[in-house]
Amino acid sequence: MALGPRPLRTEQLARRLMHVSERSVYRYSAELTRRELVGRKEEGGVPSRVILSLSDPPGRYLYRLLRRFAATSMARLPSPGAQVQSWSSLNLLSQLWASGFLEKLSNEPQTLTQLSGGPHGLTFHQVTRRMRLFTDSGLLIASRPTGHSRHYELTEHGRRRMALVVGLGRWRHRYVVTGEPTGLTGSEMATILRAALPLILLPGFVGMSLNFGVASPTDKFGHRTVETLQGVIGKDGSIRCDRSSESGVDASVAGTMNTWLSALLDGNRGRMRSGGNLPLVDACLIQLNEVLWEIDAPPASTGAGGG
Numbered sequence: 001m002a003l004g005p006r007p008l009r010t011e012q013l014a015r016r017l018m019h020v021s022e023r024s025v026y027r028y029s030a031e032l033t034r035r036e037l038v039g040r041k042e043e044g045g046v047p048s049r050v051i052l053s054l055s056d057p058p059g060r061y062l063y064r065l066l067r068r069f070a071a072t073s074m075a076r077l078p079s080p081g082a083q084v085q086s087w088s089s090l091n092l093l094s095q096l097w098a099s100g101f102l103e104k105l106s107n108e109p110q111t112l113t114q115l116s117g118g119p120h121g122l123t124f125h126q127v128t129r130r131m132r133l134f135t136d137s138g139l140l141i142a143s144r145p146t147g148h149s150r151h152y153e154l155t156e157h158g159r160r161r162m163a164l165v166v167g168l169g170r171w172r173h174r175y176v177v178t179g180e181p182t183g184l185t186g187s188e189m190a191t192i193l194r195a196a197l198p199l200i201l202l203p204g205f206v207g208m209s210l211n212f213g214v215a216s217p218t219d220k221f222g223h224r225t226v227e228t229l230q231g232v233i234g235k236d237g238s239i240r241c242d243r244s245s246e247s248g249v250d251a252s253v254a255g256t257m258n259t260w261l262s263a264l265l266d267g268n269r270g271r272m273r274s275g276g277n278l279p280l281v282d283a284c285l286i287q288l289n290e291v292l293w294e295i296d297a298p299p300a301s302t303g304a305g306g307g
Helices: 010-016 022-034 058-073 085-098 101-107 112-116 124-136 156-160 162-176 186-199 257-266 278-293
Strands: 038-043 049-054 140-143 151-154 209-215 226-233 239-242 251-256 273-276
Touching: 010 022, 010 049, 022 038, 049 058, 058 162, 085 101, 085 124, 085 162, 101 112, 101 151, 101 186, 112 124, 124 140, 124 151, 156 162, 156 186, 162 186, 162 257, 162 278, 186 209, 186 226, 186 239, 186 257, 186 278, 209 257, 209 278, 251 257, 251 278, 257 278, 273 278
Parallel strands: 209 251
Antiparallel strands: 038 049, 140 151, 209 226, 226 239, 251 273
8 A cells, every 4th residue: 555656665665664664564575576466676776776666457456446445444544654453354354254254154143153163174262262353343243142142243344345355356367366267256256245235225125036146157068057146125125145046036137257246346237137127136236336335334333242
């Protein structure tokens, strides 16, 4: 973010990032150069000077994505020399995603016991500690239904973080992954949809259901798979996602990964394949794009229940 406005000498960058040691600035700038996010130019002289700049397009695209995300979903952009607590939740978001917790929580609230099972390899104690961090950051909320164990679920604040995950998926597809047709898998996009859909309200379509499909690229044998899920509009107009069902479907919408990325990031839904109640499809897709990128209210304090 510090390199976004203009290139800087390494020592200038170190002075701007007062919360990071000079040694770490040199180490991270070398790593970002290796990953082709930062360009390095050495100028002659005694002593010589190293000029760092964002690479174009991968570094600058990521910078623009983070600026857009920060403008809608974070309290402020970090000013030069400021601490970066406002960005710390992004590290927790990456842990929530990479551990598989978000996939489980996108379906329904989960107990610690349910979250402890899975490929993440964390102990029950480690899962407990992670849940405390996630709730303190506003990504999750903990509740204890009468006579039941504590349950964890995504907050509105956490669900809206899917905007950044989708943006990173497109960035990864364009600039990071080579030889692969998409930056996200069908199941990952289905997870994003399950997490984001409860954000929208469709009171004019109470009781109706809508099928969502994410089509994978065609393989070398000409086959493709479609990841599907079904949303049911409740009495309050919110959508509850369930496994896909062929019965009682009022509308359907499907697309390739790139089509879904365009719909969620750009509001371009013209290439989606839809059927049934088209006003329901349009209302859903319009709100889905808008709610991910509108100005976000700060997360509510979790209080004693967040521990």
